[in-house]
């Protein structure tokens with residue numbers, strides 16, 4: 001399944017207003033008596049997500065093509081990964097894209113994405129404006145990749161809190 005951005009899954013979860021035990025062991029959603037935005041019944045939520053994700057293509061930029069300022073930030077990637085505690089095994093690549101999938105409802109481009117189907121983190125070129133933007137978004141996606149938790153869940157919040165605590169400990173103990 002194209003499990004593009006976890007945030008989109010969550011939006012679709014709220015969109016379809018599912019009832020109990022939505023997640024099956026094999027990661028499928030159980031959807032009953034729901035309609036999509038056009039009022040058509042949603043019978044296959046995976047197909048719905050798949051169509052949505054398939055309608056989008058990233059425009060991956062090779063690091064050589066970045067401008068000087070962007071390169072300086074991008075080159076910090078190994079250091080950020082070190083601070084995080086290393087690159088999670090699941091993550092094969094960290095890529096930069098000049099286009100990002102739009103948020104399902106707000107139509108605003110997302111800044112980052114953990115793409116499970118290709119084991120890659122894709123970050124918007126826009127994040128390369130500042131080290132804070134870049135590292136914040138990268139770490140957010142690293143937590144998705146490492147934990148498998150989705151946006152706006154208690155589990156994801158807990159993981160974020162743990163990482164913040166860990167970073168502060170490293171700063172305080174320096």
Ligand SMILES: [Zn+2]
Nearest residue numbers: 007140144151
């Ligand atoms: Zn997220």
